Amino acid sequence: MIIYLLCFILFLVGLYGVLTKRNLIKIILSLSIMEYSANLFLVLFGYKRDALFPILEKGKEIQSMVDPLPQALVLTSIVIELGITAMLVALAVRLYQKYKTFDITKIRRLSG
Amino acid sequence: MIVPYFIIIPLLAAFLITLISSDDDRWAIVISILAVIILGILSVIGFISVSKEAIVYSMGGWKIPYTVCLVLDPFSSFMLFIIPLIGLAALLYSISYIRHLSKSWKYYALFMLLITGMNGVVITGDLFNLFIFMEVALFAAYSLVAYGGKAEEFEASFKYAVMGSISSSLILIGIGLTYSITSTLTLAKIAEVLPGQNPVVVNWIGAIFLAGFGLKAAIMPFHAWLPDAHSSAPAPISSMLSGVLIKALGIYVLIRLFYNVFGLPKIFSDIFLVLGGISIICASLLAISQWDFKRLLAYSSISQIGFILLALGIGTRMAVFGAIFHILNHAIFKSLLFFNAGTVEMALGTRDLRKMGKLGKVLPITSTTSMIATLSVSGLPPFNGFFSKMIIIIAAIQAGFFQSAIVAVIGSVLTLGYFLKVQRHGFHGEKEFNEITNVPSTGMRTAMIILAILCVCSSVLIIPGIKDVVFDPVIDTIINKTEYIQLVLGR
Amino acid sequence: MKQSDGMTVIVKTITRMSVWLIILYGIYIILHGHLTPGGGFAGGVIIALAFLNVMLAYGRKYTEQWLNVRIMYDLVSTGAILFLIIGIFGIALKGSFLANILDLGELFKLESAGVIPIIDIFIGVIVSMGLFVMVWTLAVFHLEDGGEE
Amino acid sequence: MIVDTWVIFILGIMIIGSIAAIEQKEMLSAIITVGIVGLGTSLIFLFLQAPDLAIVQFLFEIFAIIILVRAFIKPDYHKSEPSIMNKIVTVLTVLVLVAILFCSIDMLKALPEFGNPSMETSKYYVDNANAAKETHSANIVTSIILDYRAYDTLGEATVLFTAILGTITILRIKTKKRKSEEAIE
Known part of the structure; x- marks a missing residue:
């Protein structure tokens, strides 16, 4: 239970960063912290005590294995995470080009 | 088996466009329009063939809970019909509009990826697969919102992307929690296992999914990104986002999860009612104070989504009918209104209602179709908006939710109020225009006329004989939780 | 920060010696995806990082001569199309999308597992080329003049 | 039980690291710190018997850092003045998040115990x-x-x-x- 709690705290730290920080790059960093925690949650739910990784080796007996399905899912979500980071960086660079700042409070042509 | 082609065709179109196009966008236009037309035909065939029995398709020939399954039932094929319908109109409109902005094949490739994502979300029967295709649609949407290349567009896109990825992380955690207690990802299997689980966890999962998908549907406390994104995007993209995307990614998934999987617990139907009411009233009030045409339309979208959510909260058969009918109607008239806004912006170079004036002479088709759309969205007979809103209000009264009925009536009146403002200042104002620089092209006019005709024609669907054929199977799939489980798990 | 000049001779020499080794290792990881940890995604990123090494060490101009970004970009969509076509072959031959159409072979052999290593190669192409093109586009983007006409 | 201890230890470091990264004034060190947090994730994946994920996370992390450093460019891009409004927002956010944390404890207790998944499908x-x-x-x-x-x-x-x-x-x-x-x- 304490592990889940710590993982959830990590998520909330990321959320805190997104909601309060004003620098575009800080926001992107906080988003990736949130994604780490979401990925960790999935893998933690699949861990089985005293079990081995789900890969067979030649000449070795089949032992009990951890849950491979969450691992497959997390593999996917890591790639998605990189995609969103790249797109956000591209947008941030363009925003800097237009506004000459990374501060979100000064980037405010849209309001209301 | 037609089911996998709903993904294959738009995906193939997107990849082909990227591969063969260089500077020219002619092939891109041909391929994408062809793909959308084929998708439309397929969805009609699908709707006819599934109205008796739905199709479940398992990937790679494996057994169902061990692989991803696709489920084509009347509800999903109904959504699959709306997507290419609005998509075709938007593509016709785009041809000259996008050349006016920045001519590129990338637009069409991203457009096809947007459609792929939405089709994937609508057709899937697997929770994690839904997440992935949602991301495809969202990534395409982020870059299409920024397509205009102006500062505000990047800003709106950044906001949208940040909000979108917060909600994606939330949804991923929700998927993790679901997997931890049910140990499966197939929606039907989850629906079967979930009632026996600890209610605390189940309610938390529901809350997380409501927040995550509510952000995508732009329900009121989670709406902050929508006015920016939908008003900054190019007009055809605004119409796709407002008309289809928030429904396919938001409302459709909410219906699937809370009706078919969770079985609509009382606590969530109450939350739907409250959030729906808040969305209707607050978004309408915010819309009244807007002078930016597209921003006003974006707020109006939030309030119309509120109507759908309210109906879903009521949860009776009639209310669900109102909700899905309103999904169709809102897709049609809101896309038309965004087309109108785009045409006016292109012609006059402004979105400010105060700078517009008498447009009847210079833009006759735009101003006529905008009148039709206005009457439709504000719920005047005989246009389609009237019927869906009336059904929702009647359903509220029948089910004894008088406050909700009153809220819906007030909402309709407010809608009429701010659209009268649009008509009065935007199309019948005092300023005279004799000449305009950018006249709308044939494609743009055709798109507007088609949607305007549909605005009138879709009220035909209310006639009992036609309603029984079109809407009853859809309502049955939404209301019947056990039927969905039996269908997918094959018992 | 001048990017076109590249780094010192030492860095350039070491990069020249190591880049092929890194690419080879990436290919090894991709091909053994069904036997050992790794696979298309991991191997693809390793190859992309090798290209990136060249870009950082030699600078933009040399990399432009060495690598054709346009062809790399076309390879991304080719890889994606081939992945999709394998899926369609599944419909044609086995009656369901993305079915394993090839002979499964013997467990623990490199040429086993039917279609899995082939899809792994396509994913490796998509990831390696695609990620490099992504970083390349970011790198050649100038804040001062980028994108404005 | 040794896995539990390690995972708790690394998670603790990751939380401290992410707070440090978010509150860091200098942007380059913030990016590097987040990179270290990501490598911590990779290490936890190793302890949780997921070598595939550890490799992929490690490599993608390196890639993400390269992209982020590319966006960072110069330190003087990131000047920002403190404002009272921002402080109020920060305090409010912290309060709300702590409230969410306390509400979530019930839910986290009700989850299946760590290291003992039901694995019905993946059996x-x-x-x-x-x-x-x-x-x-x-x-x-x-x-x-x-x-x-x-x-x-x-x-x-x-x-x-x-x-x-x-x-x-x-x-x-x-x-x-x-x-x-x-x-x-």
């Missing part, structure tokens, strides 16, 4: 290494992502494709000066 893959026998792939994770759930992977490749196309579109877009802009200027 099929793991028992007697059934997945390896059916697909002849020794790596069961690979057999899931490329055979049982290959459709997910197709979607994933599409996501990556969309991200690449989107990045290029965003960075390469050329705008004609529009009338509305001229009117403003």
